Amino acid sequence: MPEWIGRDAALARLGVRAQTLYAYVSRGQVDMQPDPADPRRSLYRTEDIEGLRTRRGRSRRVSAVAASTMAWGEPSLETAISTVHHARLLYRGQDAITLAGQATCETVAALLWDDTGPVGFPGPMQGANDPFSALAMLIPASYPALGRGIDKLQADGAEAIGYLAQALGAASDLSLLHHRLARGWGLDSSYDEPIRMALVLIADHDLNASTFAVRVAASTGASIPACLLAGLATLSGPRHGGAANAAMVLLHDARESGVTRALTRHLATGQKLPGFGHPLYPMGDPRAAALLAALPPDALTRQLWQDAAEQTGVKPNIDFALAALASTGAFPPDAPFRLFALGRSLGWVAHAVEQVTAGSLIRPRGIYRGRLPAD
Incomplete structure (x- = not known):
């Protein structure tokens, strides 16, 4: 799996429009960098795309969101000790x-x-x-x-x-x-x-x-x-x-x-x-x-x-x-x-x-x- 993918691949994996992808980038949810082969194009971090796809696939009921934090879900406790970034x-x-x-x-x-x-x-x-x-x-x-x-x-x-x-x-x-x-x-x-x-x-x-x-x-x-x-x-x-x-x-x-x-x-x-x-x-x-x-x-x-x-x-x-x-x-x-x-x-x-x-x-x-x- 490549670490960075193009816009079309990112949109296909997420199943969203380009405007939504850009919103994820602006909110810091997806990291973006220029394509070395063509600076006019952008690449998107695969890890961020996959994480978003997993979270969006879950039910968004409050109980389901709370339960999902117990299994590789959203952060649930504040800590200043360690993280995977x-x-x-x-x-x-x-x-x-x-x-x-x-x-x-x-x-x-x-x-x-x-x-x-x-x-x-x-x-x-x-x-x-x-x-x-x-x-x-x-x-x-x-x-x-x-x-x-x-x-x-x-x-x-x-x-x-x-x-x-x-x-x-x-x-x-x-x-x-x-x-x-x-x-x-x-x-x-x-x-x-x-x-x-x-x-x-x-x-x-x-x-x-x-x-x-x-x-x-x-x-x-x-x-x-x-x-x-x-x-x-x-x-x-x-x-x-x-x-x-x-x-x-x-x-x-x-x-x-x-x-x-x-x-x-x-x-x-x-x-x-x-x-x-x-x-x-x-x-x-x-x-x-x-x-x-x-x-x-x-x-x-x-x-x-x-x-x-x-x-x-x-x-x-x-x-x-x-x-x-x-x-x-x-x-x-x-x-x-x-x-x-x-x-x-x-x-x-x-x-x-x-x-x-x-x-x-x-x-x-x-x-x-x-x-x-x-x-």
């Missing part, structure tokens, strides 16, 4: 792909938390062996989030991430988080950089499912560790953080039986190919492209994503890239989930604090389809 992931206005070139978890946390001071994640001398227990053990002794200063909430978040990191296998010391994780997993120093990049790229991603769960918990005044536990529980689902593990299965299948046979088997199920495609990135997930480019060359991995893209028309997403990273060495079997959980926890803390300071309870209404009493 014209297929670019931004952390407080800074390009996440650029940040991934050299930023650490510590510097990205300071950015996402809007914190001017240095951020560290001290690990406990002795903690739980699994991430759910690590966060749960902090909750009984934690203060509720309401009425407390932002610095106190961020300190709670740093402590919770320290506990989470150690439960995910990071070494317990005061070095940078990606060093601790590589060392705790018994990997040599060559893995430090791709692990650092992966954690930065996964740190936040608009109002994804786990981040929304964190904000719901935070809106009730729950403690920061409790908010992170809500996010971690949501992340554990196969449609979210578990998607990278499904991509690992696909990679393993390709190594065992060959790329063509593995793709044939997975496509025959009729299910979406794990690790490919993303609704916010119709031209391809830039996080995946950045991470895959930083990994050692691997002929089978490259053939898998190229053949899959050719057969399905979609490119790898960050789940596939995390699986590809984990397949390059002696990583833990669930390394993609661990990377996802640790990296995303940076954003969870930012969203929890932002929601607490907003001071509102997130409480949507349900559309009741059950029985009613007879009059």
Whole structure:
């Protein structure tokens, strides 16, 4: 799919007159640029056209509009933390792909938390062996989030991430988080950089499912560790953080039986190919492209994503890239989930604090389809 299309193609996809298309441009809903081949003509951003077409196809009843916000619909909560703008992931206005070139978890946390001071994640001398227990053990002794200063909430978040990191296998010391994780997993120093990049790229991603769960918990005044536990529980689902593990299965299948046979088997199920495609990135997930480019060359991995893209028309997403990273060495079997959980926890803390300071309870209404009493 081209990133830019001509006027006639845009009108055909939207099913509107030219005046309506121009109105969308004037309102900032569709981005436009001159055609390099003919400056008298204009090109229109495909992503914007497709987004408009999807939204216009929905019923515009109030209840339908409200329901549509829950499934890749219109923005429903204000945030200054991150967004996807014209297929670019931004952390407080800074390009996440650029940040991934050299930023650490510590510097990205300071950015996402809007914190001017240095951020560290001290690990406990002795903690739980699994991430759910690590966060749960902090909750009984934690203060509720309401009425407390932002610095106190961020300190709670740093402590919770320290506990989470150690439960995910990071070494317990005061070095940078990606060093601790590589060392705790018994990997040599060559893995430090791709692990650092992966954690930065996964740190936040608009109002994804786990981040929304964190904000719901935070809106009730729950403690920061409790908010992170809500996010971690949501992340554990196969449609979210578990998607990278499904991509690992696909990679393993390709190594065992060959790329063509593995793709044939997975496509025959009729299910979406794990690790490919993303609704916010119709031209391809830039996080995946950045991470895959930083990994050692691997002929089978490259053939898998190229053949899959050719057969399905979609490119790898960050789940596939995390699986590809984990397949390059002696990583833990669930390394993609661990990377996802640790990296995303940076954003969870930012969203929890932002929601607490907003001071509102997130409480949507349900559309009741059950029985009613007879009059």
